[in-house]
Amino acid sequence: MDLPEYRAAVDRWLDDNAADLTPDHGRTATLDEQMAHLSLVKRRTFDAGWMRWGWPERVGGLGGSTLLRGYLGEALTARDMVEPGIYSMTEVLAPTMIDYAAPELAATMVPRLLRGDETWCQGFSEPGTGSNLASLSCRATRTDDGWLVTGQKVWTSLAQYAQRCVLLTRTGTPESAHRGITALFVDMDTPGITVRPIETMHGLDEFCEVFFDDVAVPFERTLGDEGQGWAVAMDLLPFERSTSLWHRGAYLHRRLERFLAAAPDGAVGASEVGEVFQQLYAFRARSRATQHRLADGERLGAETSIDKILLATAEQATYDLVADGLADDVLLGDDATSERWRSEVLYSRAATIYGGSAEIQRNIVARRLLDLGTDR
Ligand SMILES: Cc1cc2nc3c(=O)[nH]c(=O)nc-3n(C[C@H](O)[C@H](O)[C@H](O)COP(=O)(O)OP(=O)(O)OC[C@H]3O[C@@H](n4cnc5c(N)ncnc54)[C@H](O)[C@@H]3O)c2cc1C
Structure with a gap:
């Protein structure tokens, strides 16, 4: 499908479904309400096919230009059907999963994110590491059975809702800087993870502190190779x-x-x-x-x-x-x-x-x- 055809079809469909997809903002929606509504919009647009265009078929998409998914987000946000920050986490995280996860893992997980069945978060920043990301210290230690992760992340948007986290960890020495970083795809219900929302001045507590205490992560959840986490981060940030x-x-x-x-x-x-x-x-x-x-x-x-x-x-x-x-x-x-x-x-x-x-x-x-x- 080309862009003009997609635009016209999406616009028609959104017009027809506006009553269901437009949140009832009689007052400012809470974040819980925004997240619930986002899931509904993603599910409806996925099941109708619109959310699948612009994504590769191997992760549940229908193929076509990335401009198609650019337009869907534009139409949904411009019509006030979704809030752009929470909607666009998919755009931040899914492309890098597709680039770096094992193909079977991406094929299983990405459709869940696209359909709104799951929320994912991005665990990069730490209390001592934001701009200077290469100095991060959340550690993943190799064991016979997989990685053991211990450390802290902060400002992790939507962690309190997330089923998965794209997590940057240090697997090399502290001096190894960007060369000693490994990216993992972590289930947020793994024992040892504690999530604490942070109160924000604008009233929607969208980000959290996340603590990892001997959290077991299988080797199959490594994104790219050990030590390739910096390349994963450099792939992800331009999508953001x-x-x-x-x-x-x-x-x-x-x-x-x-x-x-x-x-x-x-x-x-x-x-x-x-x-x-x-x-x-x-x-x-x-x-x-x-x-x-x-x-x-x-x-x-x-x-x-x-x-x-x-x-x-x-x-x-x-x-x-x-x-x-x-x-x-x-x-x-x-x-x-x-x-x-x-x-x-x-x-x-x-x-x-x-x-x-x-x-x-x-x-x-x-x-x-x-x-x-x-x-x-
Ligand atoms: C709404 C929101 C959502 C966020 N969501 C996430 C998320 O989901 N996941 C995640 O990992 N992170 C997230 N972050 C964190 C964000 O990526 C960091 O806050 C940001 O990268 C800055 O890092 P920092 O807070 O550690 O500040 P610092 O790096 O400590 O910077 C403090 C100040 O110093 C300046 N500074 C630092 N170094 C230099 C330099 N070399 N030259 C000039 N100036 C410099 C900075 O510009 C800044 O003004 C979020 C932040 C916000 C505000």
Whole structure:
């Protein structure tokens, strides 16, 4: 199926099923409610076939261009049927599973994620390791029966809902840096795992601390080879900065339009609005090119850091405008609409942190793309 045909068919189907797929946001949905609704939307779109397009047949997909799944996420987020952050975890984690898991494992697991039967999380960051990921210390020790994992992860989004985790562990010496890292695919119900949600300022406790205490992981759950974890991470991070950001950009357009439709006369100036639209379109133009490169089979890399910088800038500009325009409501309102804007305004501060901070993205652009300075 080509993109124009897919778009028209998806749009028709979403129109016909809008009543079931649109959450009833009489008030701000809790994260439990958002997750339950996300599962419903994924199940319905998977069973109708739409969620399967753009994914390889060997993992339950129907094949076709990756642009198809880019469009589905765009349509669902722009229609406010799903929240982009939780929807797009699939885009972050599934491609790397397909690239690095044993084929039978990927064939069993990926359809569960696509259909919303399971939630997965990404266990990379640690209390002492965020930007400097190569220094991570959560240890996996080789035994006769498999790996034994001990250590801690933090800021692990959706870990409290997750059945599986793509986990980076240290299997080499502490000095081995990026060469001593191994990626594992861990069942979250394995004895020895403790998950503690972290309270967030925007009211949706989406991420957690995760503790591993002698957690047994079979060797078959190694993603790639022992010591290849850095390559897995470098494969995954560009996905976190490509299709999932495309979906987020579509959502921001929609929210900006919503805000402008509701903003009191004179609440915001035309030039400020123009500036924000310009930033959103700059991101969209850049991300569109990235979606096409992905569809053409190119391997994404450091250049996706540009997409991340543009998205984070546009997201914060959008919500700065909202915060200025709806100042009293955003700060003080206790109705459902104000609550939702307040939550989103606060969450927008995270845009320059998640998926790699703004400073780190600029370092990558300077060093790897512009060849300025050194990597140290
Ligand atoms: C909403 C949200 C969801 C997240 N979800 C996940 C998840 O699911 N899984 C996961 O593993 N992680 C997740 N993270 C963690 C995220 O990846 C890290 O927060 C991020 O990489 C920054 O790492 P850090 O918090 O350790 O900050 P640090 O690395 O300690 O950085 C602190 C500050 O110093 C700056 N800095 C650090 N090093 C340099 C340098 N070399 N040059 C210039 N400036 C520098 C940073 O830009 C930042 O401003 C999430 C974070 C957020 C906010």
